[in-house]
Amino acid sequence: MSFDSSEFPFLNPATDRRVAIITGGNSGVGFYTVLQLYLHGYIVYIAGRSKSRCQKSIKELKKKAMAIRSSYSAEQASSRYRGDLHFLEVDLSVLNSVVRAVETFKSMEDHLHILVNNAGAMALPYSVTCDNFEILLQTNYISPFLLTTKLLPMLEKTGDKFPKSGPPRIVYLSSVGHQLAFSYFKLSNTFNYRPNFVFTWLRYGMAKTAGIHFMKMLALRNPKILCMTVHPGLVMNANLFTYFTRLPLVGLLFWCMFQIFGYFFGVTSEEGARAVIKCTLDPQLRAEDDNGKYFGVEGKEAVPSSVARNMDYAARTWIWTIHQLNERGFIIPTND
Template sequence: MLDPRILPYYNPAVNRKIAVVTGGNTGIGWYTVLHLYLHGFVVYICGRNSHKISKAIQEILAEAKKRCHEDDNGPGLGPSIQRLGSLHYIHLDLTDLKCVERASLKILKLEDHIDVLINNAGIMAVPLEMTKDGFEVQLQTNYISHFLFTMRLLPLLRHCHGRVISLSSIGHHLEFMYWKLSKTWDYKPNMLFTWFRYAVSKTALIQCTKMLAIKYPDVLCLSVHPGLVMNTNLFSYWTRLPIVGIFFWLLFQVVGFFFGVSNEQGSLASLKCALDPNLSVEKDNGKYFTTGGKESKSSYVSNNVDEAASTWIWTVHQLRDRGFEI
């Protein structure tokens, strides 16, 4: 797999690199933030729980210091402790579009450019629920809020020809034909149809990324499947179910043992897309990467430009109906 230490390091005193990461306080996002910090980035960690993010920041600082110390006594490939970046918290609740708007406005006031935006946060296969904005909760959390967030931050990304990386999932393949985003799959058993709702949200995220690449060719827009990361709170709903929860816990343990990757390994695709200097808008815009940063191909539905355009238009209209002009 990719060794992040071969990717470029920056001196924040000379070259101020800015990264914005949603859901950077846990799982894959935690390691993504750690490595960006080690590589000299000013990182804005966006999430809704200030206590959890403050705790994560302290843990990341401690881990970074440890790794720098180990590298001083090792092969010398890693960062210098004098050239670490900085970490900052931005309140962001993806289930509330007004909060998404406030978060983006705050970043617009703080910075004049963004080098990397990583749409990392997400939820998976949860019970049917509608947000206060009137969207199915997975669709809004995984896709619609990230769409609005990205569009609001686009001027800062275009200012420095930045990068947008959106985390999808192998689960997007479950959308084997194009389904309207307004379809909530409100059928029983919920245990089955929740996965279709998840697939729609993750397919839409890839479609949005491809449309961004077409509409804004000066920004490098990429989507990734991080791998089967089983050690993540995405599965907490399933493992906490009464009686059958223990079955799902065992199932996820078995799948993780044979096919899974660690949270840090799951961050590698995002890190490659964020830092690899060999990626360019001319030859890579709109591409899809999988575990470890390997270039791959997403599903037929997600690659259909006409259907991607339909998803984009539907999303713009839905946001406008709620007072958010795009």
């Protein structure tokens, strides 16, 4: 069932100021998600590791928004307000950077309506971050977990303070690649084997499955916050694939393969963003009915793998993560 994002409510930020954070909003799926939030009147913080790349994107987003608005009728132009765009520095491969980003954000805003954990990494060879986590696990899952749990009190407060705005929302970008995490799911598996082009997928699949577990656990523990997971579709020209396409000699072969695959089965970044836009803006999604759900291309509800749906695994994922973060000095209040 297709939808038109212009049917979602447009806000006037002067009277209804709603704030969103999106990690990796400077490129790909994140970029087009930010564009729609901005066009719908949201104050959007693009959380990224490169100030120059994010600021360049902010300029491009403003230009694109102007071009879209130039096609509005006079009535639409007078009732549809743009929000605002800001940069928030965060490097997800460094846990201290995540904590600093939360502190910086809290010094600038006292409420948060939408958090989109969009940034991700893929295909990287095995390496360990300065926090001693495997790089794909930390970027795709551990850091989003820390960011989200640190912002949770603010999201809860926002829900209580602005009941008419509907529940605050958390969206996590997983991937169909989560299906590559098999039974006997254990986050302590490092899959540090060669060749990388095989085992990197197992590490990615595990991290993206953990992200689904995380949203399911949050939905259970925080029923007033609407937590959802998205697979945006296969966007074959995303920067995510550059590890393969930059390989000497075989890189060109990979590039050709991805183009052909993308032509038949892929979506553009703009199309990929539609599922995220639906999850962030559709007023019909409700905490009572939709919490913990997984959505695929175009925001169609889908069923994740049996490992990802398994609530015993989800609970173990949650506990393992809290312990690992606590061991490194990052205390997550559990309310247990």
